Amino acid sequence: xxxxxxxxxxxxxxxxxxxxxxxxxxxxxxxxxxxxxxxxxxxxxxxxxxxxxxxxxxxxxxxxxxxxxxxxxxxxxxxxxxxxxxxxxxxxxxxxxxxxxxxxxxxxxxxxxxxxxxxxxxxxxxxxxxxxxxxxxxxxxxxxxxxxxxxxxxxxxxxxxxxxxxxxxxxxxxxxxxxxxxxxxxxxxxxxxxxxxxxxxxxxxxxxxxxxxxxxxxxxxxxxxxxxxxxxxxxxxxxxxxxxxxxxxxxxxxxxxxxxxxxxxxxxxxxxxxxxxxxxxxxxxxxxxxxxxxxxxxxxxxxxxxxxxxxxxxxxxxxxxxxxxxxxxxxxxxxxxxxx
Numbered sequence: 001x002x003x004x005x006x007x008x009x010x011x012x013x014x015x016x017x018x019x020x021x022x023x024x025x026x027x028x029x030x031x032x033x034x035x036x037x038x039x040x041x042x043x044x045x046x047x048x049x050x051x052x053x054x055x056x057x058x059x060x061x062x063x064x065x066x067x068x069x070x071x072x073x074x075x076x077x078x079x080x081x082x083x084x085x086x087x088x089x090x091x092x093x094x095x096x097x098x099x100x101x102x103x104x105x106x107x108x109x110x111x112x113x114x115x116x117x118x119x120x121x122x123x124x125x126x127x128x129x130x131x132x133x134x135x136x137x138x139x140x141x142x143x144x145x146x147x148x149x150x151x152x153x154x155x156x157x158x159x160x161x162x163x164x165x166x167x168x169x170x171x172x173x174x175x176x177x178x179x180x181x182x183x184x185x186x187x188x189x190x191x192x193x194x195x196x197x198x199x200x201x202x203x204x205x206x207x208x209x210x211x212x213x214x215x216x217x218x219x220x221x222x223x224x225x226x227x228x229x230x231x232x233x234x235x236x237x238x239x240x241x242x243x244x245x246x247x248x249x250x251x252x253x254x255x256x257x258x259x260x261x262x263x264x265x266x267x268x269x270x271x272x273x274x275x276x277x278x279x280x281x282x283x284x285x286x287x288x289x290x291x292x293x294x295x296x297x298x299x300x301x302x303x304x305x306x307x308x309x310x311x312x313x314x315x316x317x318x319x320x321x322x323x324x325x326x327x328x329x330x331x332x333x334x335x336x337x338x339x340x
Contacts, residue, residue, distance in 0.1 A: 004076060007069050009036045010048065014066045017056050090282035091120035097134065098143035100127040101221045101241055102266070106297070107143070107287070114286050121279050129193070129221050134271060140280050141270045143287075145238070147199070147263040155267045156284055159291035162239045162298060163260025165200075166251045170231030177254045178234070181210055188233035189214040192224045198236045199261035207261060236260060243297045266291070 012022035013033065023033040041048050048062035058066060098107060103125060111123070126132070126139070134142045134153070145161055167177070178184050181200070189198075189212035197211040216227050225242070228235040229250060237251075238260075245251040268284045270276065 006036050006040050007073060009033055010040055011069050011073055014058055088278055090118045090278045092279055093122045093124060094279045094283055095124045095139045096141050097126045097132045097139045099129055099145055102145060103127050106240060110290055118282050129219055141268055144267045144269050148267060153269050153271060155269045157265045158268050158288045159266040159295045161264040161266050163236050163264060165236055165254050165258060167234040167254055168229055168231040168251055181208060184210055184212050190224045190227050190233040190235045191217045192221050193219055200258045201262055203257045240297045
């Protein structure tokens with residue numbers, strides 16, 4: 001038994017004036033109650049009760065101890081109630097890290113609806129296209145985009161990440177569009193992060209690792225996007241990032257038979273499945289409901305090949321168990337756009 005349990009036994013005996021009655025309330029035998037009280041007195045080196053064959057009363061020391069123990073138990077119960085309420089009702093500060101572009105385009109515009117639904121949640125967003133250690137830096141959840149590597153973290157797929165090869169009309173006017181993978185060697189390929197190649201899938205579902213080179217590289221996804229729109233090269237971009245530009249003709253798809261790897265997706269990553277706070281559940285469920293297996297950014301345009309697949313509806317840990325989803329803590333930078 002813990003020291004707190006001993007305090008609860010003592011308080012019940014003091015209230016009832018009877019060890020048998022206190023034992024019945026706690027589901028303990030009178031012998032166990034008597035032993036715990038004796039051990040408590042030994043530890044304190046003080047007599048708490050005056051015992052006779054007919055009566056059990058507090059000593060002066062025991063009375064003073066009881067008044068203080070009552071306050072301790074009340075604080076303990078209040079603390080447990082505080083944790084219970086925070087874990088059952090979405091409330092409190094939610095600390096999130098996410099890629100800058102994705103958060104600006106597809107999280108921030110929907111925050112009014114989220115805050116209206118969950119008015120007791122406060123949000124702290126840290127936006128970066130670089131890798132963040134969510135445990136060390138105290139984040140509740142991270143939005144990660146790309147292919148995930150093994151980790152002890154937990155990941156939930158919240159949307160597909162369809163990627164297309166594209167370029168501006170200006171670039172294509174000066175550089176004939178590639179027709180096959182080998183042609184990419186002759187193009188200025190714009191690279192994000194530490195990428196040195198692109199993972200592509202052909203129309204038959206076969207995966208290809210293509211090494212590409214270019215004169216511009218940046219850790220900022222927004223920067224590469226602007227370079228692409230300015231006609232400075234060819235890029236592999238997510239449809240969530242460029243759908244409006246494709247619709248307006250500011251960008252054009254090249255080699256439509258090749259798209260990004262089907263392993264890419266938008267994930268919510270968090271430290272642990274057990275005792276997940278309600279605020280984290282609420283945020284992840286909100287985004288999953290908002291995006292779905294066919295996210296709104298794809299609905300106004302035709303994807304050249306199949307979508308990357310349905311949104312995951314289960315939390316999954318790493319490949320330490322068969323079939324588990326990989327997570328981002330050790331993700332290869334080449335496999336991620338934003339938050340790497």
